[in-house]
Amino acid sequence: MRCITLSSGAQARSRRAAAGALWQPQTLWESYYQHVMGTAPEQGYLSAFWRHYHGTCAEMHVDGADLLRWSSECDCVLHRLPYTPLSDFLRELKTLCAHAHRVGAALQVIAD
Numbered sequence: 297m298r299c300i301t302l303s304s305g306a307q308a309r310s311r312r313a314a315a316g317a318l319w320q321p322q323t324l325w326e327s328y329y330q331h332v333m334g335t336a337p338e339q340g341y342l343s344a345f346w347r348h349y350h351g352t353c354a355e356m357h358v359d360g361a362d363l364l365r366w367s368s369e370c371d372c373v374l375h376r377l378p379y380t381p382l383s384d385f386l387r388e389l390k391t392l393c394a395h396a397h398r399v400g401a402a403l404q405v406i407a408d
Contacts, residue, residue: 298322299317299319299405300318300389300392301317301318301403301404302399318385320385322349324381325349328380329346332346332382336369336372336373337369340366340369341356341362341369342366342372342373344356345405350407355404355405356404357403361397363396364393367394367397370386370393374386
């Protein structure tokens, strides 16, 4: 399972997941891969996040204004999506992006 966690610089370097992290099961990634990749901006953060699930290429660090871009890309997919487990995940991701931006933190994606 991959996780997205709020991080400061020290937390990002330690690669430790916080208890309140957002977890992405592999089944969610597999089930909605085509939908996300066909809907999200090709060069955006959501596409980059969804492109790989395992290994170092699946890990990301997003901060500053890029958090707002990632949140906006989630909106693009949500507007074209009926209520599904993906919509729940994207709403939680948007909330996490907004919180990280508001407190001046970053989001760290940690892959297994």
